[in-house]
Amino acid sequence: MAWKTLDDAGLAGKTVLTRVDINVPMEGGRVTDTTRIDKIKPTVEDIIARGGRVVLLAHFDRPKGKVVPEMSLSHITTALESSLGRKVVFGADCVGDDAAKAIAAAGQGDVVLLENTRFHAGEEKNDPALAAEMAKLGDIFVNDAFSAAHRAHASTEGLARLLPALAGRLMEAELRALDAALGTPVRPVVAVVGGAKVSTKLDLLGNLVGKVDHLVIGGGMANTFLVAQGIEVGKSLAERDMAETAREILAKAKAAGCTIHLPVDVVVAREFKAGAANETVAADACPADAMILDAGPASVAAIIKVFEASKTLIWNGPLGAFEIAPFNAATDAAALAAARLTRDGKLVSVAGGGDTVSALNQAGAAHDFTFISTAGGAFLEWMEGKDLPGVKALMG
Structure with a gap:
């Protein structure tokens, strides 16, 4: 740079x-x-x-x-x-x-x-x-x-x-961290993208599948991708009108050699509240009267295996409804694994975005990440591959 x-x-x-x-x-x-x-x-x-x-x-x-x-x-x-x-x-x-x-x-x-x-x-x-x-x-x-x-x-x-x-x-540290994550990263590179809606992160997903080796999709977004594959998700948050777009992203990832990882098991509940009665089922077995609120333990184990095989991690968004226990379990476990690998010198980890910072802090993992960006919109636009005027101007 x-x-x-x-x-x-x-x-x-x-x-x-x-x-x-x-x-x-x-x-x-x-x-x-x-x-x-x-x-x-x-x-x-x-x-x-x-x-x-x-x-x-x-x-x-x-x-x-x-x-x-x-x-x-x-x-x-x-x-x-x-x-x-x-x-x-x-x-x-x-x-x-x-x-x-x-x-x-x-x-x-x-x-x-x-x-x-x-x-x-x-x-x-x-x-x-x-x-x-x-x-x-x-x-x-x-x-x-x-x-x-x-x-x-x-x-x-x-x-x-x-x-x-x-x-x-501070700007220098941010730019160096971002360059290490997506500009000239040590491969393999894994990205975690979570959050509620595919529609708000289309540019992000479209850019990442061409730049990373593995893409882990979590949160409500994952439900939309499950629907796109013909899987019923009960009363879960899902953008059914985005199913075709999700399929296009899956096809683009396949063509680019990027492996997309979706939940293989999920934690479901009948109500969205702290301590709600819940059960873990296969991702394709969500009861019609239940909603998916977190990734399950098998999904987390698979994600950690990807982390262990990677050299660089970029993270934006939680894997489940992390604000409400016990639906923070997947995000916490994956975050702590990433923190451990970073602490052991095996992973360069960069994370950013409002919910992401909150989730990593809540998990007690943030202080071990290589870099946590608090930049919000600028971090997202950078992940989307967009030019940032304030940075471009520094380059003359």
């Missing part, structure tokens, strides 16, 4: 406009989870250590081009100072005099935080004039917000065209 990092430019005496994702959850005026703030610390510290001045650009919530006081980044300055261990100087705008005055007022080692970029309608329109006003404030642009890289906005794509552009440490 031909993108430059903080190692590729002299930062001493430079004002470094640094796009970050600090769109953190808040309650009662307080930040409830500082994970996204904590993750930008390596980039901030590195720029300062190299003699640069850090000016943070970020969005917060969805003000839709208007000034919405409760969506001001001023609300997170205290949490930012606490996490970074540095004084934060707040600028009441991300362009113009207010921004310039904040930058001028900052001492060496201070961090400048400019106001929500989305208070300007031109941000999400990638307005060249807004990007040019931002560019006047700095000498170098660093993008450390992979999670916003799938959006061509003024502060992600536009700025990268106007100033020397580098990847921050």
Whole structure:
């Protein structure tokens, strides 16, 4: 990948406009989870250590081009100072005099935080004039917000065209992990794709069957594939109108030499609630009055065998209704197996997507994965094989 990092430019005496994702959850005026703030610390510290001045650009919530006081980044300055261990100087705008005055007022080692970029309608329109006003404030642009890289906005794509552009440490780590998973992976490669609906992951499945050696399909999506093969799934969630599409994906996978793995046994219940009475049956033996809520133990054993025979794993989506016990069993068991193989140096494991992160955390497996992406939409678009404007702009 031909993108430059903080190692590729002299930062001493430079004002470094640094796009970050600090769109953190808040309650009662307080930040409830500082994970996204904590993750930008390596980039901030590195720029300062190299003699640069850090000016943070970020969005917060969805003000839709208007000034919405409760969506001001001023609300997170205290949490930012606490996490970074540095004084934060707040600028009441991300362009113009207010921004310039904040930058001028900052001492060496201070961090400048400019106001929500989305208070300007031109941000999400990638307005060249807004990007040019931002560019006047700095000498170098660093993008450390992979999670916003799938959006061509003024502060992600536009700025990268106007100033020397580098990847921050978090962006660099994400890009290296993704390249190791799908760009230039060690084979065999296995992908796990779960979730409710085939229709929301058509591009993803279509891209993966041409790039991986094994594709494990779980969750409600698997039911649709079972239906496509003429198997009855009772009252289970299934997109029966997507059966032909599922068959096309199966055919494409076969032509590409990709083996698709569907459940061979399933856990079924008559009601969808915690602790519901359940039984394990063959995948083609779901009772008419029951619904499939998880993959069964034989399916999990087969999945783990695939993991053990693979060198690279990419994971998006749970294998069952993991939010409700006992239907988290398959996801937990497979995740812990992947974690063990990764810990033993036998597997490179990369995972991402909202439900995925929650499921792996719940299983106690996340900390042993090679890389967990919190990028959501950007991670999915990358898995779909799409160009990410914010990344492409870093490549010149």
